[in-house]
Amino acid sequence: MKASAKGIRRLSLTFYRRDPLVLAPELLNKLLWCHDGRAGRIVEVEAYHGADDPAAHSYRGKTLRNAAMFGPPGHLxxxxxxxxxxxxxxxCGETxxxxxxxxxxxxxxxxxxxMHAARPRAKTDRQLCNGPARLAQAMGIAKQQDGVDLVNGEAYALLDDGMPPPDHPVQTTRIGLSKAADYPWRWYVADSAYISKK
DNA sequence: ATATTGATTCAT
DNA sequence: TGAATCAATATA
Known part of the structure; x- marks a missing residue:
């Protein structure tokens, strides 16, 4: 897939400059794209809300690990x-x-x-990207990609190919948390066979 | 159900 | 300086 193909546009900075609770469901059906041709449609997301969210890595302020979270929106x-x-x-949001x-x-x-070459454990296409660590592996995302610019960078981007977000995404609680486990800040495409968990 | 694995963080 | 934690996955 080419990012420059007709009818496909890269998400702009203004798209990212919003609250994650608004942005997260808007991200459904957008594409995560890698310059080498790999691309996947986003079917499941979770919002993390900084200082208001005990489950967010950014809850207790900036550290070396989470520095990118406090940087400009539109970065990984x-x-x-x-x-x-x-x-x-x-x-997302503001810097x-x-x-x-x-x-x-x-x-x-x-x-x-x-993707299969990057993630040989996956026996089927469904097993390629149905989980946060799986998709990172399949898409070649690791330490080196921390802080990558999705708006102006060459390597990765989020694309809009014209498919709107679902009218009625499923909204549920987030996965794997001990704190703020009751916040309903996870969204997924209702009928997708590619989500991590029902 | 259980093993895996190591950086980060928080409490001494 | 040590212990606990952890936005998970693979295999059984």
Missing amino acids: YVYFTYGMHWCANVV REGFAVLIRALQPVAGVEL
């Missing part, structure tokens, strides 16, 4: 967890707010061969 925040996994968030949206699952749409 990539973190390492459970001793072995990388996960990708999109920084220094510490807002982000975690991308939890993609439906692969292009460069599927490259």
